[in-house]
Amino acid sequence: MCILIHSGFVAEPKQHTSQSDEVEKGYVLTLAGRLLLKDSEMSSRPFLLGALDPVLMKPWQSFGAWFQNGDANPSAFATSHGKPFWDYAEYEPRINHLFNEAMAGVSLLIAKVMITKCKGFFKGLKSLVDVGGGTGTITKILANIFPEMDCTVFDLPHVVAGLQGEGNLKYIGGNMLDKVPFGDAVMLKVNFALYCCCVNQFLGI
């Protein structure tokens, strides 16, 4: 509880009992703490479950080997698992699903901040391509708000497999290293950094 209080997920308000001056101990969730609840509107739970999965934890133990010994792998993940993350996720449906859910969870918070703070940016655009757009959480919201804008979610084929676009939203599977279909605007987001900025904007932490 001390660690959770120190990191701002739980608070310990001072409560006085009515009869005496005795102080009762109690804990409440802070706004940040509520993001960890399963049923919270913008739950970060899938993101944490993803980050703490053994497959994604293992690379941290390979950092030493990756930095030293002239390791030519592109990442510590490849050192641990023999291939880069995206190639691994292509053949491991559990990891593909876990990762996509994690991204979709944090994307709701990102979308909320984008439409409250940056809505003006999208006004008047005829088309938009969300490169590396995952399962399209953010783009679906934008497509709804701007029905006149043609929206495309572009991601790896195994990520968008089986997803059906509707109205002004479509999905394209492909590798951005080969070909990116450019629109008026291209969104290319690094979720974690964006997420931290949004938490800061939204919750002030």
Ligand SMILES: C[S@@+](CC[C@H](N)C(=O)[O-])C[C@H]1O[C@@H](n2cnc3c(N)ncnc32)[C@H](O)[C@@H]1O
């Ligand atoms: C950090 S996630 C972003 C998720 C997404 N922005 C969202 O809101 O859910 C990065 C995304 O880039 C995709 N990606 C990685 N390499 C790619 C490539 N070469 N071509 C297309 N997409 C790629 C991944 O599949 C993943 O969905």
